[in-house]
Amino acid sequence: MVQRPGSYSNNPLMSDQKPNSLPTSGAKDDQQQPVLGSESNIPSQFIWPDHEKPCFDAPELKIPIIDMAVLSSGDPLAVSKAAELVNEACKKHGFFMVSNHGIDSGLADNAHEYMDKFFGLQLSEKQKVQRKAGEQYGYMNSYVGRYASKMPWKETLSFRYCPDIQDIVVDYLVNVMGEDFRQFGRIYQEYCEGMGKLSLGIMELIGISLGLDDQAYFRDFFQENDSILRLNLYPPCKNPDLVLGIGPHSDPNSLTILHQDLVGGLQVLTDEKWHSVTPVPGTLVVNIGDTFMALSNGIYKSCLHRVVVNNQTERKSLAFFLSPKVDKHVTPPASLVTSENPRMYPDFTWVTLRDFTLKRYRPDMQTLDAFAKWVQEQEQEPNNKTLA
Numbered sequence: 119m120v121q122r123p124g125s126y127s128n129n130p131l132m133s134d135q136k137p138n139s140l141p142t143s144g145a146k147d148d149q150q151q152p153v154l155g156s157e158s159n160i161p162s163q164f165i166w167p168d169h170e171k172p173c174f175d176a177p178e179l180k181i182p183i184i185d186m187a188v189l190s191s192g193d194p195l196a197v198s199k200a201a202e203l204v205n206e207a208c209k210k211h212g213f214f215m216v217s218n219h220g221i222d223s224g225l226a227d228n229a230h231e232y233m234d235k236f237f238g239l240q241l242s243e244k245q246k247v248q249r250k251a252g253e254q255y256g257y258m259n260s261y262v263g264r265y266a267s268k269m270p271w272k273e274t275l276s277f278r279y280c281p282d283i284q285d286i287v288v289d290y291l292v293n294v295m296g297e298d299f300r301q302f303g304r305i306y307q308e309y310c311e312g313m314g315k316l317s318l319g320i321m322e323l324i325g326i327s328l329g330l331d332d333q334a335y336f337r338d339f340f341q342e343n344d345s346i347l348r349l350n351l352y353p354p355c356k357n358p359d360l361v362l363g364i365g366p367h368s369d370p371n372s373l374t375i376l377h378q379d380l381v382g383g384l385q386v387l388t389d390e391k392w393h394s395v396t397p398v399p400g401t402l403v404v405n406i407g408d409t410f411m412a413l414s415n416g417i418y419k420s421c422l423h424r425v426v427v428n429n430q431t432e433r434k435s436l437a438f439f440l441s442p443k444v445d446k447h448v449t450p451p452a453s454l455v456t457s458e459n460p461r462m463y464p465d466f467t468w469v470t471l472r473d474f475t476l477k478r479y480r481p482d483m484q485t486l487d488a489f490a491k492w493v494q495e496q497e498q499e500p501n502n503k504t505l506a
């Protein structure tokens with residue numbers, strides 16, 4: 119039986135109010151499918167090669183905590199100081215944290231509690247929302263994932279969020295899981311709406327930090343967006359030194375906003391060394407994705423990160439991936455292209471990069487370079503229609 123010390127009874131992040139409408143009948147622990155967890159002999163598909171195995175003594179990553187309240191403070195000095203910190207962090211590794219972010223702590227607690235409920239369901243229930251090959255939305259555990267090696271030690275549930283499609287999260291979850299999941303859907307709908315709003319504030323600050331004349335340029339660029347929320351559960355592992363919760367990758371999207379519990383495990387590669395991102399209560403971790411690296415003409419970095427697991431405690435995180443509308447052209451603003459910093463990546467649409475990472479290329483340390491090369495090859499092919 120997988121020990122679940124992160125459940126709401128003893129998780130310091132959880133409030134006393136328990137979710138009340140997600141069906142739990144039949145979800146007894148001893149009926150849990152051993153998706154991951156109790157094995158002493160780790161299946162070979164999960165064992166990483168020696169040179170990629172995790173380290174547990176990674177030094178702490180020094181990252182700024184940006185107070186998002188400065189944006190509405192009317193204090194230009196505070197805004198420019200925050201923008202400076204963002205600029206410095208994004209040029210170096212693309213990671214920073216935000217506080218006073220406007221996400222209600224009760225809502226975040228609920229979002230974590232409902233994860234316990236969902237991942238605690240029997241596998242057959244979770245499979246009602248099974249993610250299919252080549253798709254981005256739904257439930258996935260590694261045994262049914264798309265890879266045959268270096269599998270991630272985790273279970274996930276992902277769904278789409280678009281601000282212009284009303285109740286998109288509720289409708290998806292009710293349609294696939296049934297009416298009993300309406301409250302579940304509402305929690306994540308509300309969480310995504312909060313994330314959508316926050317991401318636009320962060321984009322405004324990023325625009326300021328890049329010195330754009332039109333400070334609202336990136337806020338406007340992402341006003342319409344086609345984003346994803348992913349719920350991540352990393353079970354404990356008897357041999358955590360053999361596996362990774364998720365292997366080294368950069369995020370193909372534009373911006374990721376992560377709510378992690380207090381367990382820890384996120385690591386970032388910078389200065390050729392893995393560094394750990396220690397959870398700070400009340401903050402969210404933000405990182406630049408590949409699409410924004412291209413939008414900033416390579417000035418801001420989309421950096422490699424991974425998750426290590428441990429042998430005691432499961433870890434949970436909620437990752438909101440902000441992306442532009444699928445057909446939006448990803449081209450940096452003219453002021454970011456100069457003779458000292460000429461164009462680094464070709465124009466593309468988000469859907470092209472998204473499909474490249476879903477169907478052709480497992481996101482890793484070279485995604486954007488491999489994609490840029492592929493785009494150039496496609497453009498040289500006469501009659502090519504795949505980049506439409």
Ligand SMILES: O=C(O)CCC(=O)C(=O)O
Pocket residue numbers: 348350364369376378383384423424425434435437
């Ligand atoms: O759970 C985390 O800390 C990171 C998750 C992540 O990197 C991902 O889902 O792509």
